[in-house]
Structures are given as C-alpha cells and as structure tokens.
Amino acid sequence: MKKLIRTVLFITLAAFIATSALASEGGNPRKGKHLYKKNCKTCHASGGEGGLVTPMTKTQAQWDRIFKKKKHNEDGWKNLSDKDLKDIQQFLFDHAADSPQPQTCG
C-alpha cells in the first residue's frame, strides 16, 4: 500500500511538472458554440450563402489552418472579437471530424 502511494505521488508530481511546461490557454468551446449559432449559422446552414458547414465538415488541423490564416471573407467575421474567434475555433476544433464523439446509436 505504501509502495503504491509513493508511486502514485511520484507520477502525480511528474504530471504536474509536465503539465506546467505544456499547458496552453485555449478558447471556451461552450461560448464558442453559442457564438457559432448566433453569428455563423445564418450563412452556413443548408442552402445558405456560405454553404452548409458543421464542425464535422473539417478535421482539427484544417480548422486550425483556417483560423491561423484567417481564410474567411472579412464581412463574416467583422463583428467578432479575437476572443470570440478563439472561442469559435475551440468549439469547431473540439467537435471536428477527428475529435472524440459521443457514442450512441442513431
């Protein structure tokens, strides 16, 4: 039991140190979802001006490239702050085609 506790404490400490080095700030995916529904869905719905786009339309790397290179017409993003865009990016990234998905039938 003592050996297990020592091992767990060591692994926990190592993980804390490791995550301190690797931790990075991300956007808020829940806020991103609200912003996406309010600002993006009008154009990116079926039959819409921007064509149907859902988070599953692209992979995580593809979403990151779009936001890094700002590959979007300026009009569509003009009312969104950098923080808003970060949140939307996080939402799309978290629900991209290659992200973990809820597992249910249907």
Place this chain on the structure above:
Amino acid sequence: MQKIFYLIMATLLALPMTAFAMNQEDAMMSELQKQIQELSGELEELSDRLDDAERHSTLDRIELTGDLRVKADSLHYNKVTVVEPPITTPVALPGGQMDGWNLNPDGTFKRHTSTLNNDVLYTTRLRLNMKARIWDNVKFNGRLLMYKNWGDSSGTKVFDSWDSFTMDGTSSGNTTDDTLHVERAFFDWSNINGSNFYLSIGRRPSTYGPPTQYRENELRGGTPSGHLVNFNFDGITAGYKLGELTGWEGQTVRFCYGQGFESEYGNGELWGEISAKDTHLGGFNIDVLNDGTNFIQLTAFRAQDISDGFKGTMAIPSSFLPPDLGSALLPGFNLESRYFGTTTIGNLNLAGIGYAREEDNGLVWFGSFGWTQTDPNGESGMFGGMLSDAKLDPVLGDTTGDGNVDSIVGMIPSGSSMEDKTRDGYSVYIGLQTPAPFGKFGLEYNYGSKYWMPFTQAQDDVVGSKLATRGHVGEAYYVIDINPRMFLKVGAIYYDYEYTGSGSPVGKPKKVKDVQDGKAYSMLPAIDEIWDFNASLTMRF
C-alpha cells in the same frame, strides 16, 4: 517624294521597335508556355497522388481509434463474513427439530468475519473503436475491448460474488483474459426514406451511458442511462429524432428490445430438460433534451422471464463441492464449470430520470433517480428465487447404519422460493465535476435500497458496479489532463454495503449486520465496507 521618304524612314525606324516588341511577345509566350507545361506536370503529379490517396481511403474502410488505460487499485475489505454452508450431519435444535444448518449452540449460524487487503491490483483495458461508412445514411460502429488483470489470462474467477461470473452481459466490465471481446457491433440506418426514423441492430452501445461518463473523463459512452443499464446485450433499437419536429435540440425517442438469455440453444436442449424461458428486454429510452448544456433522459423498460442465472463460466469454490470430491482435489485446483439458469423466477421493471448540466465555466453537475420493481413468480433455482431464498428441503438418509432413514444428510432446493412478494427498490446518484488546477476534481454519491436491482453489472469497478450497491457509495477523484489525449486520474471509492447480493436478482437481500451477528444465512461472503484507492493513466489514439 518627300512623303515617301518620310514613310520609308518611319518604317525603317519602326521595324526594330516592332521586331523588339515581337521578340518580347515571343519571349513572354515562350515563358508562359513553359510555365503552363510546368503547371500541367505538377497537376498530373498531384492527380496521381490524389488517386493514390483516394484509393487508400476507399479501400481503408474501417476507421480505427481507441484508448488504453492502465490502472492500479488498492483494496481494503472491512468485515467480510463467511457463513458455514449447510452440513450433512444432523443437528438437534431446541424443541427436538432436526436441521441441516450449521449452527452454534445458541442457534446462530456458524460464521467467521475477517478483514482482507489486496495491496495492489493492476489492470489494463484496451478499447479499439471501429467506424465504417456503408452508405450515405448507413454506418457501422463497433468496439473491441480487452480488460484483464496483470498476470491472469485464465478467463474465469473463483465464484465468490455475482461479479465473478464470466458471462456475456459483463464481458466488458469484468477482468477476464487478453482476448479482445466484441463489446459493441451495430449498424445505424438513419433517415430511412428521408424520414427522421432510424434503425439500429446488433450488440448495443449499452455501457458507459450518462451520467457515468464524467468519472471516466470522456464524452457520453452509451445510449441508455448508466444508472440503470450498464450491461452488454444484443438487440434492436428503433428511434425517431423528435427534435427535428419539436425544436428541442437532441430530442430522440428510442424503443429498444433485446434478448438477455437464450434458453434453448447450447443448454443441452436435445436432452429435453430445459424448463427456463428466454429472457426478453424491452422499453423506452428518451433523450428529452440534449443541447450541449442541459441533458434530460427518461428510461422505462422491462425484463421479462428472468432466469436464476445468465449463462456463464466460473471456477467452483472447494467449499461448494461435496466433501469427498472437494478433498480429492489438489490444493490450488478448482473445477471450472459452465452454468446456465434453469428456472424462470419472475419479471423486472425499471425506470429512471436523469439530468446533467454543463456550465460555460466547465462545472458539471448531475442527478439521477432510479426505480426497480421485482415481480417474482414464486419459483426458485439452486441459488434462490427473485430476491428471495430457495425453500430448502432436508434430504434424509441412514447415517447410523440402523436401517432407519431418519438422519439429515443434506439440504436441497425444493423449487419454490420462501416468498413471492413484489418488491420496489430505488436509488439516487448525484455528482459534480469542477475545473481544477491542471484538470478536474469530481465528487459522487449514490445510494441503493434493499431491493434495488439495476442492470449495471458491467460497470468496470474491480469490486463490482458501484451503482448496483445496496447501501451507500462515495467517490472522489482528481483528473490531471497531461495533454488533450492523455490523463492521469487518482481517486478513492468507499462502499458501505447495507444489504447483501448487490447486483443480483437471485436470493433474498440480507442485512449485512444480521449476517455478521449470525442471525441470517448468506451463501456468498457478506461484505460490510470496501475502500478502493486507485490511480490510472489513460491515453487516446
């Protein structure tokens, strides 16, 4: 003349300019042609590479993802009471009655209580998810799962609790061997004929359902409520995406049907000795709302004609064998046996309502209430009837050699149970998970009443499904997200059993205290409390 001279002079002057311009144009054309040729070459090369990629993706029909979890548990069993089994020599009770029970002079059952420690138990769980596109609106989903404890690939355990059976329904949550079992394999045929209906048949995604996914640090892992159903079964779901009509995001109504026990195939039916019926399960599973913040789920289903045991294998404890056979076995050897339910003991109704909320700041909290109702038919098998004990009849023989068959040489089930009352059981399950430095912190509590009888036996806690407990369970855990695909979890679970037989529909639940005091008989060891300290590392790929 002068005009002609000027014309000639102009022409002579222009000729070099024209020639120069024509040379420039030629050069440009030549450059453009060269660039076009280069671009054509690159396009051709890209097309060839795209052909290869397209061929690769067309022939690679199954998308594989998965996760690997390694876990260490330290288990402390407090007050484990083992009651001596019935004996074969007669015992005289006050009043002159003869009985086969193993009793102390004061009439209490002979038993012993001890504390057990398993300092460290390591397990590994490997899950491989499979997805494939069959057609535009038809897809395949499946999962292969291996769950074993280190150094053991025997596939069976010595029977000391209902969790020690190796059987179909718990193949994903019970450590067995290094075999990859098919934990789920089903197709989804969606938007049938352009409608909101879908059909899904196969081995169901019926484990890790809500709200149990939070303690697993993953997204919803199954369809039905994990508080009521965490059990592998084969069946059919017909669903309708009602949210498309009502506007309630994620609203889906599902009718699910399955078969939990096949009585007549593989049980020696040609010998004509089968009396148990097939066990059929059916009911409704409704996601009322699922909008990413609020989740509301209703469940109601029935298990019809439950038998006194599912088909499974186990190693028989020596104490269960007749003395002459038990003593003939060498130490360390157990008879491995296949068991199947021989008697239909009744029906079971289950229902529940669950709610979970995920706040914008990452805080999650949930609550679930479950109700079960057992409806026995008064019959019993070897291990008992539905939440009731088997009525035992003494077996008489001649132990003294005087020619009189008047000594009790054993006790056998009569085929009837001691009682056939309908019993209601209930359970509450609450929890919260909050963002914490480097990850998340979670607290959970659940309580199950005396007759609480869910189908959660495949929950992979090593001492048994915490949500099936007839008593109190508290859990605390800390998740450290090392990176988006890897996390460390340390935690502790405290089980406080009030009644015996958690997770089993067979046999009367006894107060653990009564078993400890020798006032009640329990065929299997009765545990009072368990502490489970655990640490695990999970990685997704």
